[in-house]
Amino acid sequence: xxxxxxxxxxxxxxxxxxxxxxxxxxxxxxxxxxxxxxxxxxxxxxxxxxxxxxxxxxxxxxxxxxxxxxxxxxxxxxxxxxxxxxxxxxxxxxxxxxxxxxxxxxxxxxxxxxxxxxxxxxxxxxxxxxxxxxxxxxxxxxxxxxxxxxxxxxxxxxxxxxxxxxxxxxxxxxxxxxxxxxxxxxxxxxxxxxxxxxxxxxxxxxxxxxxxxxxxxxxxxxxxxxxxxxxxxxxxxxxxxxxxxxxxxxxxxxxxxxxxxxxxxxxxxxxxxxxxxxxxxxxxxxxxxxxxxxxxxxxxxxxxxxxxxxxxxxxxxxxxxxxxxxxxxxxxxxxxxxxxxxxxxxxxxxxxxxxxxxxxxxxxxxxxxxxxxxxxxxxxxxxxxxxxxxxxxxxxxxxxxxxxxxxxxxxxxxxxxxxxxxxxxxxxxxxxxxxxxxxxxxxx
Amino acid sequence: xxxxxxxxxxxxxxxxxxxxxxxxxxxxxxxxxxxxxxxxxxxxxxxx
Numbered sequence: 001x002x003x004x005x006x007x008x009x010x011x012x013x014x015x016x017x018x019x020x021x022x023x024x025x026x027x028x029x030x031x032x033x034x035x036x037x038x039x040x041x042x043x044x045x046x047x048x049x050x051x052x053x054x055x056x057x058x059x060x061x062x063x064x065x066x067x068x069x070x071x072x073x074x075x076x077x078x079x080x081x082x083x084x085x086x087x088x089x090x091x092x093x094x095x096x097x098x099x100x101x102x103x104x105x106x107x108x109x110x111x112x113x114x115x116x117x118x119x120x121x122x123x124x125x126x127x128x129x130x131x132x133x134x135x136x137x138x139x140x141x142x143x144x145x146x147x148x149x150x151x152x153x154x155x156x157x158x159x160x161x162x163x164x165x166x167x168x169x170x171x172x173x174x175x176x177x178x179x180x181x182x183x184x185x186x187x188x189x190x191x192x193x194x195x196x197x198x199x200x201x202x203x204x205x206x207x208x209x210x211x212x213x214x215x216x217x218x219x220x221x222x223x224x225x226x227x228x229x230x231x232x233x234x235x236x237x238x239x240x241x242x243x244x245x246x247x248x249x250x251x252x253x254x255x256x257x258x259x260x261x262x263x264x265x266x267x268x269x270x271x272x273x274x275x276x277x278x279x280x281x282x283x284x285x286x287x288x289x290x291x292x293x294x295x296x297x298x299x300x301x302x303x304x305x306x307x308x309x310x311x312x313x314x315x316x317x318x319x320x321x322x323x324x325x326x327x328x329x330x331x332x333x334x335x336x337x338x339x340x341x342x343x344x345x346x347x348x349x350x351x352x353x354x355x356x357x358x359x360x361x362x363x364x365x366x367x368x369x370x371x372x373x374x375x376x377x378x379x380x381x382x383x384x385x386x387x388x389x390x391x392x393x394x395x396x397x398x399x400x401x402x403x404x405x406x407x408x409x410x411x412x413x414x415x416x417x418x419x420x421x422x423x424x425x426x427x428x429x430x431x432x433x434x435x436x437x438x439x440x441x442x443x444x
Numbered sequence: 445x446x447x448x449x450x451x452x453x454x455x456x457x458x459x460x461x462x463x464x465x466x467x468x469x470x471x472x473x474x475x476x477x478x479x480x481x482x483x484x485x486x487x488x489x490x491x492x
Contacts, residue, residue, distance in 0.1 A: 228448035239456035285470040317476045324489035345475030392472035399463040
């Protein structure tokens with residue numbers, strides 16, 4: 001590979017000994033092999049006398065990036081001097097363009113049709129760990145293992161004696177945005193590091209329109225949802241913290257009225273008017289709690305009407321206190337709640353009376369029910385408490401769900417992306433993709 | 445600012461605004477209200 005201090009190579013003209021076509025050697029002095037752009041014959045150009053290595057009479061392909069095209073990547077102008085296609089014995093083919101700059105050496109542009117990567121040969125071997133490789137402090141997970149890559153087609157010039165059918169064993173390791181590739185044959189092992197190019201980079205450099213959102217994702221394609229998830233979590237947490245402060249400072253309640261009523265379990269409806277109840281803020285939530293500590297196998301129907309003394313406006317609600325218990329073959333059981341709270345929303349400031357229509361009832365189906373002795377004389381005690389406040393806990397819960405819903409949606413999309421990305425891996429899913437991998441998919 | 449950040453901030457602002465408004469108005473979509481219609485309540489234990 002040419003170093004940064006190496007002299008600029010001269011362009012050399014030559015003729016293909018197979019077809020006579022005029023060729024231009026762009027990296028003369030560095031290139032050792034040229035595939036004729038007219039007949040695809042492979043020529044040895046390491047020496048002044050051009051020698052035919054392999055004769056072909058195949059019309060050269062029209063390349064997406066023609067040889068000789070120049071483009072700037074990472075601030076360096078590169079010239080396309082070679083092109084080859086490779087595959088795993090005819091399957092999963094990809095293309096590689098060899099780029100050259102006399103001061104920076106060789107690079108590769110690699111594409112499988114769904115995206116482009118910019119690769120550089122490494123002069124050092126990465127370290128290894130249990131599930132991959134490590135380079136410059138970054139960890140790479142194994143993605144493709146022990147692939148057999150062969151050269152299917154070549155065009156242009158190369159710095160090694162490239163041959164059709166040339167085979168290497170490949171392993172690829174990935175981290176978001178980067179791929180580390182190992183190629184080995186009988187004589188050597190080489191490593192290259194490639195960076196996934198943004199479609200706009202390719203468009204600026206070579207005028208190539210690459211897919212913006214390839215699907216399935218490329219092995220080293222970063223999930224587009226990670227950043228928004230992190231941002232969304234921060235935003236949602238900050239907003240929810242703000243709401244908690246609001247609830248803390250403005251959610252305080254005050255008891256406006258407390259009364260006790262005797263409720264006979266006779267099934268007859270009785271009215272009671274409780275008041276006055278002064279709502280002191282422009283709009284408040286008003287909570288009415290009924291508690292009948294002594295009922296068992298009985299219920300109390302409660303119809304409330306909060307009536308404004310000034311306007312006769314009425315806010316109505318329904319409550320039910322009930323409790324049942326018994327014993328069966330499984331032992332004792334009980335259900336229902338002796339206390340029930342109803343909440344009235346947006347009650348305007350004013351003075352109110354609470355009109356309660358209540359009726360106590362005994363559950364006829366129970367053979368175990370009983371009433372306390374006092375019930376028969378005076379009825380069950382029922383405590384009514386009216387308080388005002390401003391924060392509904394349900395509002396806080398709803399706000400929490402709404403705030404984190406976008407994060408949840410993004411997380412689901414991220415998992416879907418990771419599962420699709422890792423579906424092509426030779427080593428099976430890892431991380432979130434493995435965590436959310438269904439058993440059906442495992443069986444496939 | 446990224447579009448996703450902008451949209452999420454806007455959404456959070458909207459939710460926080462609605463919650464604050466509901467707090468000062470004492471409002472909730474889950475508030476109780478209305479008298480029971482005849483037969484609306486089911487009485488008795490569900491225990492078998």
